[in-house]
């Protein structure tokens with residue numbers, strides 16, 4: 747078995763696709779409309795689904811907002827330099843939730859940004875022992 751994808755519901759599919767491709771550097775792998783269900787799925791990631799765990803965006807036609815609740819935590823993305831990544835994302839108009847620095851009660855350098863639907867995304871600096 748392997749982890750295939752994480753699914754997030756979005757209120758604006760193109761806005762979300764633009765964020766994950768233009769700001770976070772993912773590639774749009776495939777997209778499909780399901781007229782009978784009145785929804786569209788888009789899969790994005792850093793490599794083909796045959797070898798990479800990817801993000802599935804679900805757009806329910808006409809649904810613009812979701813209550814994210816208090817159970818969602820984050821999706822984590824590896825970056826070379828968390829400080830540089832947050833500076834670039836901010837320059838592109840992205841919202842930084844938490845500046846780069848050691849994690850709570852630990853040493854791993856992390857940062858948090860917010861996607862257009864309000865989902866927190868964690869940036870973890872590469873080359874560190876997680877701790």
Ligand SMILES: C[C@@H](O)C(=O)SC[C@H](NC(=O)CC[C@H](N)C(=O)O)C(=O)NCC(=O)O
Nearest residue numbers: 751753755783784785786787802804805806
């Ligand atoms: C392709 C595979 O990765 C899927 O996740 S399709 C699962 C399917 N999704 C939907 O129906 C999306 C629209 C739906 N209104 C939603 O917001 O989830 C599905 O079966 N979803 C769960 C379900 O029980 O319907």
Ligand code: NI
Nearest residue numbers: 751752753802
């Ligand atoms: Ni799915």
